[in-house]
Every structure is written in C-alpha cells, then in structure tokens.
Amino acid sequence: MKILIVEDEATLASLLEEELVQWGYLSKKASNFNDILAEVTDFKPDLVLMDVSLPFYNGFYWTEKIRQISHVPIIFITSHTESGDIVRAMQMGADEYITKPIDITVTIAKIQAVLRRTYDYKVGSDSIMYGDLKLNLSVAHLEGKNFVLELTRTELLILEILFNFKNKIAKREAIINYCWQGDAFIDDNTLAVNIARLRKKLKTVGYDELIQTKKGIGYYLK
Known part of the structure; x- marks a missing residue:
C-alpha cells in the first residue's frame, strides 16, 4: 500500500516516512507544494496524509482538488483543534484527522483503520x-x-x-x-x-x- 505524506515540516515528514516503512508501507514525502495534485496523480497513493497548513495553498484547498479526480482516503494532520476546522475537513472529504503533536502509535492505528474500512485491508498477509x-x-x-x-x-x-x-x-x-x-x-x-x-x-x-x-x-x- 502506498501512502503520500503531504507535510512541509521536514522533521515530522521524515518521522512519518520512517515509521511507515517499518510497518511495510511504501511512502513518499511530497516535495512540490505548489502542485500537490500532480504529486497525487504521479504517485497514485492508496492513502494521503494531509497537513492543513501548507505553503502556497492549504490542505482544505488540495483536498477539494483531489476529490474532483479521486476517492483516495485522506487523513488530515492538524494543529487546529477547533471543532469547526475538523467539521470542515470531514465535509470536504477527509476520512479521519490527527492532531499535533502526533502520537505515532495512534497515527499508525488510524491509518490501518482507514485502510481496512476502505479496502477491506489486512496488515501484512493472512x-x-x-x-x-x-x-x-x-x-x-x-x-x-x-x-x-x-x-x-x-x-x-x-x-x-x-x-x-x-x-x-x-x-x-x-x-x-x-x-x-x-x-x-x-x-x-x-x-x-x-x-x-x-x-x-x-x-x-x-x-x-x-x-x-x-x-x-x-x-x-x-
């Protein structure tokens, strides 16, 4: 399973990438924050981890654009804990959200849960x-x-x-x-x-x- 990490905080993006590799996922850190849509179409991920605060355009903008071409599950990563932001994210097509500072074990569990209910996916083999x-x-x-x-x-x-x-x-x-x-x-x-x-x-x-x-x-x- 392929996971695209859309996170401009380099340390956090690297932590997520390393942890996902350990769990057997193929992960990629987005690098072109001016065109996240191109990152999605090129990599064709099975799940997107989307930060809300990004350079150029925010995560809400890119989620709306992604939803025009794909139903790939999206998990928001946000430091915005206000209920209005969370509701907005879910209404725009997010499947789950994670608040910063992230707990890596909770993050992995949420990723597995979203993949499981989206693809009837089981971690690893049978x-x-x-x-x-x-x-x-x-x-x-x-x-x-x-x-x-x-x-x-x-x-x-x-x-x-x-x-x-x-x-x-x-x-x-x-x-x-x-x-x-x-x-x-x-x-x-x-x-x-x-x-x-x-x-x-x-x-x-x-x-x-x-x-x-x-x-x-x-x-x-x-």
Whole structure:
C-alpha cells in the first residue's frame, strides 16, 4: 500500500516516512507544494496524509482538488483543534484527522483503520506470527501447537494490533481507534472489558499471561 505524506515540516515528514516503512508501507514525502495534485496523480497513493497548513495553498484547498479526480482516503494532520476546522475537513472529504503533536502509535492505528474500512485491508498477509502462535486473519483463529481458538471480530482486531506491535506497548487510544474506528461511545472501560474476556479465553489454552498491562498507558504481548 502506498501512502503520500503531504507535510512541509521536514522533521515530522521524515518521522512519518520512517515509521511507515517499518510497518511495510511504501511512502513518499511530497516535495512540490505548489502542485500537490500532480504529486497525487504521479504517485497514485492508496492513502494521503494531509497537513492543513501548507505553503502556497492549504490542505482544505488540495483536498477539494483531489476529490474532483479521486476517492483516495485522506487523513488530515492538524494543529487546529477547533471543532469547526475538523467539521470542515470531514465535509470536504477527509476520512479521519490527527492532531499535533502526533502520537505515532495512534497515527499508525488510524491509518490501518482507514485502510481496512476502505479496502477491506489486512496488515501484512493472512496470518501473523508471534513466537509459536499464529493469528489467522482470514478465519479469525488463534493457532498454537495443540489448539485452535476461535475469536470474535473484536478479539481478532485486538490481537491483530498487539501482534503487529509485538512486545512494544500499544496505547489504549490506538487499540480503540483500530478496533472501533473512533466510535464516540467506546471508552477505556469497554476496552478493559474486552481485554478481560479475551484473557479468560486465552487462559483455557494456557496463555492467560500473553496480554500484559502497562498501567495508565496500554497493553503489550509478553
């Protein structure tokens, strides 16, 4: 999957590019801020990360232009937290927004969520390995040496993001964004309840300590 980064802050653009490469995406930093439309038509991205404040013309302008030729999903990156700016972005065709200063784990989760709902996209292949465990995405199974555990959709998505983060901490907000796509009615308590149910299911196959808690931050795999 190809991601175009339209961000004139060089340090942030490089950080996003490096992180996206680590996650297996083909990313490109826009360089011609006078003609972002040409950048889009030349690179043909599957997703655009669009800063609001840009040289020459702002992100709202370029989103309007892009929407005249493409339905490519657009995620706004903005330091503008006023609800009017966010509403304007969504009305003009943005699919999601990220506020500065960005949290890279939340940013990756939002990118994955937008790609998933746009293209029915799964990160990587049809399965992810962690140690001797295999998460089978196509049939929603967790497979070990001597067991096959059936998973609900939410359980599958929780394990999918944790498997992708491996033993790094996935922040609670990132997991919520990935599993419930920013649903305003989902909170930390909902996540905690689903984690507890998943741990109970994992206990039946001897993996009750697989999911670890980093208090006040999120979860990771042991």
